[in-house]
Structure formats: structure tokens, C-alpha cells
Amino acid sequence: KNQVEQSPQSLIILEGKNCTLQCNYTVSPFSNLRWYKQDTGRGPVSLTIMTFSENTKSNGRYTATLDADTKQSSLHITASQLSDSASYICVVSANTGRRALTFGSGTRLQVQP
């Protein structure tokens, strides 16, 4: 069964600090992995998308890594800001006809002043 597991479930950090969120997956065959940011009461917004051959991708203060061998990904947030408070969802797409997405349960990040 395809699964995506994220850790930690929740995280509180002080403004200006860095943090790293983890994602492990068992989706096969693998197509791509993406990280989304979801503010409370809003839809998810894409941060990064990586295919099998990409092992790092940055989007401003967000840097995602992918290790397709160990089936792990991380999202690193640098110099956190209060506006980074949100849920971060790891989503993996299977390389099948339906291209189904498997969602992680998300990490709820709270940045405090």
C-alpha cells in the first residue's frame, strides 16, 4: 500500500530559526514528490516539485531534498518568519495511469516571535 509519513507531527520554533521537516514514502512506482504549504482554512500551495533525478530544489527560504534510494525527503526552512506558520504537506505521485497522489498527514509548524 502506498504511504507517506511525515515527522514531526507538529513543531514550534522561534522566529529567525531554521527547521527541517521529514517525509518518508513507500509509493511505487515513483513519479515525483512535492511539498505544499497549507495555511489554516486555505488550499495547499506548491513549494517544490522533484522528480527521480532531482535531489535538491530551492524556492526562496525553502529547500527540499530527495533521496530516491532511501525514499526520504526533507524540507528545510531557513530564517523562519511568522508567516511560515502553516501545515506542510508532503505529496508523492505514482507513475501509473491514474497518476494518483498520496498525501502525508502534514507537519504543523508554528513560528513564535
Add this chain to the structure above:
Amino acid sequence: GAVVSQHPSWVICKSGTSVKIECRSLDFQATTMFWYRQFPKQSLMLMATSNEGSKATYEQGVEKDKFLINHASLTLSTLTVTSAHPEDSSFYICSARMGLGTYNEQFFGPGTRLTVL
């Protein structure tokens, strides 16, 4: 970037009534649209997949007669929650996809908060 809108953003209705939620792709044609449901502190759960002009494909456990989906054009899909009950209260999110492409990118709408009294 591709923009997907939803209307309404929130709705409160009485038990037993029906509610229609619209999902529009504003600057692209969506060959496929998806409907998700999200309960508090949980991740998105796919309800159904719809392709323009054809019947929606529902996920296991989702009642097709209760959640009616219409995908009449390449820019509009609607979800109608029929005979709504309090347990249908949830956050409903749609997404739209242009085509499979390299990334199979889905663009998400802002969501609709449904509260059934």
C-alpha cells in the same frame, strides 16, 4: 501561475438541504478536476476524479448519489452535497490538472468550508 477558484468560500446550511460548490480554473483548461475533503488536523482525502464530459470516478466509500459531481466544461466543475447532514461538515478542496505532463501538477483551490446545522 495557474489559478483555481472556489465558490463559495464558506457556507452554512440546514440539515437535509443541498449545497453546490463551484470550482473554476481561471487561466487554463483543466482536463481533470479532483475533489478532496479535509477534516480538522487531517490531510486531504480524495473523494472523486472528474474528466470533462464524462462521469466522475469516486473513491471507495464515497457515495456518488450523495456527492454529485458535474464537469460540464474544461474550466468548471461542481460538487453538490445532497441532503446534507452534520457529519458532512468539512473543508472541501478542489484541484485542477492541465494534463499529465512531467510533473502531473495539480493546482488547488482555496477550499470551501461547509457547516451543516
